[in-house]
Amino acid sequence: MSHAPVGVFDSGIGGLSVAREIRRALPSEEILYFADTAYVPYGDRTTEWVRNRSLTVGRYLQERGAKVLVVACNTASGAALEALREHLAVPVIGLEPAVKPAVRESAAGRVGVMATTGTLRSDRYARLVSAHGTGATVVAQACPGLADTVEEGILAGEELDRRLEPFVAQLREAGVDTVVLGCTHYVFIRDAIARALGPEVRLIDSGGAIARQTERILRERGELADAGEGSLRILTTGPAHEVAAVVTRIWGDPLPVEHVHVPGEEPISA
Secondary structure, three states: OOOOOEEEEEOOOOOHHHHHHHHHHOOOOOEEEEEOHHHOOOOOOOHHHHHHHHHHHHHHHHHOOOOEEEEOOHHHHHHHHHHHHHHOOOOEEOOOOOHHHHHHHOOOOEEEEEEOHHHHHOHHHHHHHHHHOOOOEEEEEEOOOHHHHHHOOOOOOHHHHHHHHHHHHHHHHHOOOEEEEOOHHHHHHHHHHHHHHOOOOEEEOOHHHHHHHHHHHHHHOOOOOOOOOOOEEEEEOOOHHHHHHHHHHHHOOOOOEEEOOOOOOOOOOO
């Protein structure tokens, strides 16, 4: 199993921010990344829909030989992590907004969480704030449409700033000094978010922690790839050429992108 791929999935290309951290930490691993672009975003869909679709994708990556599944999507983790762990035979690593370290590091005890509507309404998020938000003010800021902005390849410039402003304005008004990037897509527009919030606000995401967790689990199972240069392959349910163009922009180099059809939940309007 040491040469089997690490499966990573997200509703779109945002989870590549997590795949990048895994690549840095584990350069010998083969990474099989699944971008469910035909169904992006998950954040505005029902919890039941996201759970069912996540199980479909998880089973598909397991069938493709993944030795571990990294759910690089906060919305999917919030809706489906327990179900994935129950129904899959491989270890499942989930993502959650980095509320715990943000509260620990906030000098003022005022933390903002930028995330999708689906992430913020999940029971998992509520439990996270209840467990780790004691003594702090945690301001939840839903950002509908922001993941779509990244999927469109709008990563800088006036249009991005215009779309960001309604979200960051509320966080500035709340006086937060630490902001959690609670959606993997947002990491790719980190610089724009930082400028909009101001230099006194610290940004935190979960990518590095997920990479360390992946390494720990593979090491414990004796499944670490220990030699050679790994690779990153991308599967998508969307148009491969369109996804490839955005991937090249955010990754810095072209990567192989393959279109796949994975039967299951059909696209529905948000």
